[in-house]
Amino acid sequence: MPGYRYSDVTPEIMELAGKLSCTGVSDPEFYVKYDVKRGLRDLSGKGVLAGLTEVSDIIAYQKDEEGNEHPCEGVLLYRGYDIRELVNGFISEDRFGFEETIYLLLFGELPTKKDLSDFSALISRYRTLPTNFVRDIILKAPSRDMMNTLARGVLTLYAYDENADDISLPNVLRQCIQLIATFPLISVYAYQAFSHYIDGQSLFIHVPDPKLSTAENILHLLRPDSKYSPLEAKILDLALVLHAEHGGGNNSTFTTHVVTSSGTDTYSTMAAALASLKGPKHGGANIKVVRMFEDMKRELDGDYSDDKVADYLVRLLEKKAFDRSGLIYGMGHAVYSLSDPRAEILKSFVCQLAEEKGKMDEYGLYAKVAELAPKIIAEKRKIYKGVAANIDFYSGFVYSMLGLPTELYTPIFAIARIAGWSAHRLEELMSGGKIIRPSYKFVGEYNRKYVPINER
Numbered sequence: 287m288p289g290y291r292y293s294d295v296t297p298e299i300m301e302l303a304g305k306l307s308c309t310g311v312s313d314p315e316f317y318v319k320y321d322v323k324r325g326l327r328d329l330s331g332k333g334v335l336a337g338l339t340e341v342s343d344i345i346a347y348q349k350d351e352e353g354n355e356h357p358c359e360g361v362l363l364y365r366g367y368d369i370r371e372l373v374n375g376f377i378s379e380d381r382f383g384f385e386e387t388i389y390l391l392l393f394g395e396l397p398t399k400k401d402l403s404d405f406s407a408l409i410s411r412y413r414t415l416p417t418n419f420v421r422d423i424i425l426k427a428p429s430r431d432m433m434n435t436l437a438r439g440v441l442t443l444y445a446y447d448e449n450a451d452d453i454s455l456p457n458v459l460r461q462c463i464q465l466i467a468t469f470p471l472i473s474v475y476a477y478q479a480f481s482h483y484i485d486g487q488s489l490f491i492h493v494p495d496p497k498l499s500t501a502e503n504i505l506h507l508l509r510p511d512s513k514y515s516p517l518e519a520k521i522l523d524l525a526l527v528l529h530a531e532h533g534g535g536n537n538s539t540f541t542t543h544v545v546t547s548s549g550t551d552t553y554s555t556m557a558a559a560l561a562s563l564k565g566p567k568h569g570g571a572n573i574k575v576v577r578m579f580e581d582m583k584r585e586l587d588g589d590y591s592d593d594k595v596a597d598y599l600v601r602l603l604e605k606k607a608f609d610r611s612g613l614i615y616g617m618g619h620a621v622y623s624l625s626d627p628r629a630e631i632l633k634s635f636v637c638q639l640a641e642e643k644g645k646m647d648e649y650g651l652y653a654k655v656a657e658l659a660p661k662i663i664a665e666k667r668k669i670y671k672g673v674a675a676n677i678d679f680y681s682g683f684v685y686s687m688l689g690l691p692t693e694l695y696t697p698i699f700a701i702a703r704i705a706g707w708s709a710h711r712l713e714e715l716m717s718g719g720k721i722i723r724p725s726y727k728f729v730g731e732y733n734r735k736y737v738p739i740n741e742r
Contacts, residue, residue, distance in 0.1 A: 310729035320727045326535075331620060336724075337543060338717075339534040341365065341391060341709045346622045357623035357672050364531055365394050373527065373631055382499040382519075384526040384702070385409060388466060391531055391709040392459070410496040412467035413503070416446045420475050420491060428479035432697045433564040435476035437557045440465065444553040451551050453715060461552040462708035469704055470500060473697035474507040480693060501526055504701070508690070517642055518688055521635050525681055528628040529699050531706030533621070538562040538569070542707045546714040547722040559707050560700055569696040572682030574609075575616040576692065579651070579683075581608045590651050596658050603666050616679025617659045628677040636680050643687045652683055 290296055310316055317324045326334045345361035362369040364387065372390075376383035385406045389397045397405060423442050429435045443465075444450045449457050471494060482489035492507045501523035505514040534543065541562040545555045563569035585607065586594050601607035602614050619626055633656075640649035656675045663673045685695055 316729055320729075322727060326724075327620075333535045333621070336540070337534055339710065339713060340394065341706065341713060342531045342533050344533045344621050346624075360619075360622040360625045360627045362532070362627045365390050367396070369528070369627055370631060373524065377520075377524075382501060382523045384500050384523050384530070384705075387527045387530050388705040391705050392462070392712070406499075407496075408463065409467045409500070410494075412464045413471065413494045413496070415468055415471055416443075419443075419446075424472065424475045425479050425483075428483040429476065430480060430484060430693075431564075432473055432476045432480065432693050433560060433569075433700070435479075436469065436472050436697055436700060437560040437564075439472040439476070440553050440560065441557050443468075444551065447553070450553060453549065453551065455712065455715060458552055458712060458715060462704075462711065465552070465556055466704050466708060469697075469701045470494075470504050470507065473694060473701060474504060476697070477508070477691060477694050481691075499523060500701070504698070505688075508694075515642065517639060521639055521684060522688060524635060525632065525684060525698070526702040528632060528677060529681075529702035531703070531709065534710060535621075536568070537565070538703065539706060539710050542710050543714050544722045546711045547719060549721075552711065555711055556704065556707060559704075563700055563703065564696060569699045571615060571676075571678040572685065572699075573692050573695050575678055576682040576686055576695075578602075578608050578615045579648075579655075582655075583648075583651070590647075590654065592654070592658065595651070595654050596662060599655065599659055599662050600666070603662065614655075614659050614663065616675055616682075617663060618673045619676045622674065622676065623672040625672075625674045626676040629675050629680055632677060632680045632684065633675075636684060639684060639687050645687055648683070652680070 316322070323334045326336060328334065342365065343363045345363070346357065347355040348358045349355055364372060367390070372387065373383065376386060386397060386402055388409075389402060389405050419439075419442075423439060424435065427435075427438075429438075447461070450461075452458075475491060478490055481487040488510070490510050492512060494503050495506055498506055499519070502514070502519045504522060505519060506512045532539070534540065538559045542555055542559045545558045566574070582595075582598055585598055598607060599614055603612055605612045636652070637646075637649055640646050656679065659675075660673045682695065685692075685698070690698065
């Protein structure tokens with residue numbers, strides 16, 4: 287329309303928006319009346335059982351002899367292996383663990399030394415993009431949102447694949463491994479394009495190094511001088527391992543199952559999963575944590591005493607501080623109760639990085655909030671289970687100490703989680719299941735009579 291930009295919400299649209307209505311759908315009583323598990327959760331927040339998987343499991347409760355469930359310390363299993371043991375394994379052997387984790391999630395077994403070497407070499411060979419892809423797809427259309435660029439890049443790769451619609455297992459496995467290999471490139475190059483064309487910074491496009499791990503390549507591609515410390519690379523690798531998979535019920539993985547069940551191609555499936563992860567309720571929580579702490583530091587002005595920190599946390603819950611949402615970001619989880627094992631593992635390495643970066647004062651503030659927040663939440667809110675720091679509480683702090691731009695926080699989540707998405711896509715295809723189609727209860731008005739247009 288003349289006089290309006292593409293992104294403008296015009297007066298006409300505002301008028302039409304006023305006609306939108308969902309009175310019955312928004313009424314909480316209807317969900318109780320019809321026993322609808324809103325958000326596929328029961329009243330306590332526990333997810334409805336919607337499928338079977340062998341990829342991973344989350345344990346947050348234990349049953350007593352009478353069959354009653356009680357909150358317990360959180361456990362995360364990858365293919366039956368406790369995440370703590372997996373991490374201790376590669377950390378004690380002073381090597382990177384993400385490539386091994388990808389192999390385990392895809393194939394269900396830990397790789398031998400030769401298996402891991404061959405698989406890592408395969409990923410390195412696939413860590414390349416089609417000719418002129420960076421110039422024509424990424425640099426020519428920079429975006430302020432890296433997740434949108436990543437999704438666009440994934441969908442565009444469909445056009446370069448002569449067997450894009452072949453959903454046989456070997457072909458899908460090939461596509462998944464190629465996407466696992468190229469996600470870091472698309473993500474970092476998307477940021478470089480944004481940084482240059484929108485933020486006015488110098489443009490750096492480094493070529494991936496086949497000798498480096500995924501974590502090392504991310505830092506190599508991102509930094510102008512390609513330099514990083516061994517500790518930086520190891521902690522980023524650890525973060526990738528901890529984010530690689532988290533049960534079949536999280537929003538983006540469930541999306542992967544739903545879209546895969548329709549029989550569509552791998553590129554469309556992964557783009558749908560990316561769209562889910564982009565949502566701030568899913569993949570963007572660690573950004574909220576970082577910004578909350580920035581606000582907290584401004585408000586407290588260097589006084590990090592227990593009383594001052596506690597007062598700020600209370601004001602958060604009372605919607606009087608930060609974004610007035612009433613949330614203490616990074617606290618609590620949809621599944622875990624007493625603890626998030628990923629947060630516990632990452633926490634043990636945060637102190638080392640904070641010491642290397644000269645951020646021990648800030649680390650002390652994080653530790654204090656982690657100690658005080660659960661107590662304050664328990665006092666101020668009615669909760670059905672324990673509350674503890676989740677992985678987002680620490681991952682944002684880690685990424686900020688690594689000098690990663692906030693624009694890449696969620697793409698890095700995607701770089702890790704595509705390993706789990708791939709395992710679940712392959713599992714859904716192998717299960718031979720029906721298309722996923724839950725039902726919705728109609729709560730609108732019945733038997734409405736059609737009125738001729740001239741009589742309305």
